[in-house]
Amino acid sequence: MSQAELISPLRFITRLPGNLPRLPRMLLGLYYTGIRNREKRLSLGWALERAARLYPQRPAVIDEERRLSYAEFNAWCNRLAHALKEQGVVHGCVVAVMLENRIEVLAVLGALAKLGAIAALVNTTQRGKVLSHSLNLVKARHFVAGDELRGAFEEVRHELDDARRCYWVADGDSLGDPGDAPPGWLNLMRLALGRSSGNPVETGEVRLKDPCFYIYTSGTTGLPKASILSHGKWIKAYGGFGHSGLGLTERDVFYLTLPCYHNNAVTVSWASVLAGGAAIALRRKFSASNFWKDVARYQATCFGYIGELCRYLLNQPPCAEERGNSLSGMIGNGLRPAIWAEFKARFGIERVMEFYASSEGNIGFTNVFNFDNTVGFSPATFAIVRYDLENDRPLRDPRGFLQEVAKGESGLLISEISPKWPFDGYTDPAKSEAVILRDVFRPGDAWFNTGDLMRGIGCKHAQFVDRLGDTFRWKGENVSTTEVENTLGAFPGVEDAVVYGVEIPGTNGRCGMAALRLTAGQHLDGQALAAHLDRELPGYASPLFLRLLEEVETTGTFKYKKTELKQQAYDPEAVGAPLFARLPGDAGFRPLDAQLYQAIQRGEFRF
Structure with missing residues (x-):
């Protein structure tokens, strides 16, 4: 990693004059980040109502077919809040939310925040036992699922502690035509029809100390944990990223492709948008080939990123839409110093609002003063x-x-x-x-x-x-080695599985690699193993490389010794044992020899 240039007091002071026009917003941001009284009644719902009051006719949310003003969007959230309240959702209730990136997910989250309910933001790639664990972990008793994820939910519904209150959302413009819910489901959007569009009184009772979201993180051990994202932390983001950091206004459009179960999306990005009455333009899933077309369509001025997203954009051939584009800023984390300057220069980005934070932690850094190669202040x-x-x-x-x-x-x-x-x-x-x-x-x-x-x-x-630790980060997600090892160990013929992260040149983070010891007489079925991993793990957690071991070394406390395995990685010359790789688009693992290894090192495959 390139070392950032040290910041002396003199160098810091020279940046201050350029930030003077932003001083009032920066001071306002410091006010919100510095509030000590956790009983104070401020929340995401309050921020949404404030934006609707100040910018009623400005666009709040946009997608390819819809554009809702703040007045319209806030009224929709209110109708949903009143409908959910009639269903028994009150302050402190946990509601699991499973929706892909579309306007409906923000409307549901806005409604729950107004009631003081807690939205458990389920990772939309979770399946099987990981999904049932996540839903039971937070003791959810109400479930909102989009039709696009209903199948995944139905597979585990019988494993849930109490799944009587399930609300369905059509996969389409549910604001216009809510459609007909499948048997065993309540139609949430139809329940909201005709309800009051006035702000619910409950919003004024939500305090900074109250939980807003449960955000799942793999952490360093086993199955996902649920971290608590309080309204207080959300308001700190509202102040730090929204006012002191980006300082967006009602003339800005924020382009969001990061998934809305991610803290970067619902806290960092949405708080930045609501702070200045900007619009948020959603895309279901990130597409490098459509990124600049979308920026042009929405005339986006800012976007949310993780480092991997930036690498994908740099790997794309130049296109007409990227030249003279409307973007001036970006906010996210993981932009590698090696590509920082190149990214800014190629795409004409003036401000990189790199930050550091975690869902469960109590600290955040923000690159308020726009230095290069730093997570900021x-x-x-x-x-x-x-x-x-x-x-x-x-x-x-x-x-x-x-x-x-x-x-x-x-x-x-x-x-x-x-x-x-x-x-x-x-x-x-x-x-x-x-x-x-x-x-x-x-x-x-x-x-x-x-x-x-x-x-x-x-x-x-x-x-x-x-x-630190065994957890590695790939595709913008933390991968728990314990979870992957347990999944591999459940596959017939696998006696031991040791999982660790390895680097692929030109990529961010580390992808998964597994060293396997097979039952005597067993042979590796690369296609069947890949199908098993696809069923049980999110795509980012599935190993891309395998090696076979005769014996597995452990410590005195039976912990796997991984140092040498990490050093040898997937280099055939260093390993001297059977190696396998799963290339992009492959349905299974193929043998990895010196020729394929060199092709991977040259960057001939886009992982």
Whole structure:
């Protein structure tokens, strides 16, 4: 990774004059990010109603066929809220939401936020036992599913603790014609017809401390965990990203292709939009070939990204629509320093609002001052401390306290837990306690362990370095090795499975690789194994490379030894054992020899 240039006070000060026109919005943003009173009645629903009051006739949501003003969209959310309330959805109720990126998903989330209900944002790629686990984990008793995902839900419905209250949304313009719900489902949009379009009184009672979303994260162990995204954290994003950061206005259009079960979409992007009364233009799924056509159609001025998305765009051949495009800014995370300058130059992007945050954590960084190769600035109290990678733990001095690294050195990022920067954590208290470090710099203090290596570069700015532990990141998602190992172990003939991340040149993050020990006399059926993985895992979690082992090395506590496996990766010369690869578009795994390895290294396949 390229090291970001250190930011001296003088270099920082030279950026300030260019930001003077933005000063009023920046100060407003600091107000929202600095609110300490968690009983204060501010929420996503409040932000939506504020935007509808200030910008009633400006476009709020857009897709290929529809364009709704803030007044129209807010009224729709209100009708849905009143309908759901009649169905028993009240403050604190958990409602699982399974919809692809379309206007309906934002309307449902807006309605739930107004009632103070908690939307569990189900990853739309989850299937089978992972999906049933996620739905039962949060004790959901109401379920909203689009017709496009009804099949996936029906497969696990019998495994749910209580699935009597299921609401169906047609796959189409459900605002115009809600259609007929299948047997066993209530038609949510039809229930909303004729309901009051007035703002529900419940919105004024929702507090910063109340949960807004449950967002699923694989974390570092096993099946998905549900992190709590409070209205307070959403309002911090509203202030930090929306007002202090991007500063969008009612003349802006934000193009969103990131999935709406992702924090980047429903918190970072939507909060940025609502803060200034901008419009949000949705696409069901990201398409590199249609990206610039959509930007031109909507005259988008900003878009949300993850690093992989940017790489896909750079890999596309130049097209007419990208030249002189309407984009001026972008917000997201994971833009690699290696392509940062090239991306800005090719597409004429003036501002890269790179940020760092996590659904469960209490800290965020934002590139407010538009420096290159940095996740930006954080107002939170944080430290970057020495970390023992060999023993996988922070280093403590003879007194038992942690030690900060020098500016420019990498270490573990931790953030102090305080009334101003509370830690909402996970739905499972034990999982929350596991990521809290105590007695860090003084007896009795508590800090959130981000699990990430960062480099301080001065003036409260940082650069992301890497993630700790076995979890690796691929396609913008965290992949749990334990979950993948368990799935592989369930396949007939697999005795042991060791999963780890490996790098493919020219890609972001690490893809999955598995070392397998087969039952004596068994042979690998690459096509059957691939079909099994497709059934049980999201696409991003499925390994792309396999190797066969005679024996699996473990530690004294029966943990797999992965260091050498990671170093050898999928290089036939280093491995000296059978190797297999699943190339883009393949239905199964094929043998990987030196010739295919070199082709992959040359970038002949687009993973």
